[in-house]
Amino acid sequence: MSSTGFPGGLRISWVLIGVCGVLLIIGMVSGGERGAPQRFSAPTGSSAPPPATTPPPAPTPEPARVLVAEVVDGRTAVGEDGTRFRIAGLAAPGPCWAEQATAFARTSLVGKEVRVVPVDGETARVLLMEGIDYAVLAVSRGAGRAGSTPDIALTEAQTVATQAEHGLWGAPCGGRDELPPPPPPTTPPPTTTPPVTTPPAPAPPPTRAAPRPPARPTPPAAVHFRSCREARAAGVTPLRRGDPGYRRGLDRDGDGIACE
Incomplete structure (x- = not known):
């Protein structure tokens, strides 16, 4: 044993422990300084621009x-x-x-x-x-x-x-500002008038010829009537000028017809 009362090996151990502890403390201090945030100060003689200002809204006019x-x-x-x-x-x-x-x-x-x-x-x-x-x-x-x-x-x-x-x-505008122009007048198609057929006039009824008077018996050329009574009895009256049996004595008015 040494004069200090500790064996040599034990003393060396305590020295190593102390060195390790010092190194640990130094490491912790150095790490804390590296992890601390850095602060920068603005350079001397310069100033930051002022923030933009919004103009106040225009006042609403009073009604x-x-x-x-x-x-x-x-x-x-x-x-x-x-x-x-x-x-x-x-x-x-x-x-x-x-x-x-x-x-x-x-x-x-x-x-x-x-x-x-x-x-x-x-x-x-x-x-x-x-x-x-x-x-x-x-x-x-x-x-x-x-x-x-x-x-x-x-x-x-x-x-x-x-x-x-x-x-x-609604009507008549229908949402339009102006009414549409009226459509042009339509010309009706020409109408074909069928020809008027005039029926033929009915045929006139057949005309009947007037019955001819019975022919008078022609007196003989050398006949002589003493009076119109005889002439009437003979059926030849009236006697005209030129007829057989006509004579001026039987024609009282002289008009050419005797025994009228």
């Missing part, structure tokens, strides 16, 4: 109360103060249904107070005092057609009017 004095057409009206406005959401009236649209606008707007919300220039939304959008009301009754970019309310209102054939969607 103005207007008493409607006149209706120009189905989508244009004039207030009592002379303000002219065109109703937003409506297309220009077509010639076929323009009169109907104007009549509906007069009935619904003239003499009534409405709320006018400016949209662009003369264009404005028109709200009835009940809160109803006039454009939607007119389209749903077939008194107007939705514009080129309708919103959902106008699209639904026009679908209802189309299916029910209200106003411009």
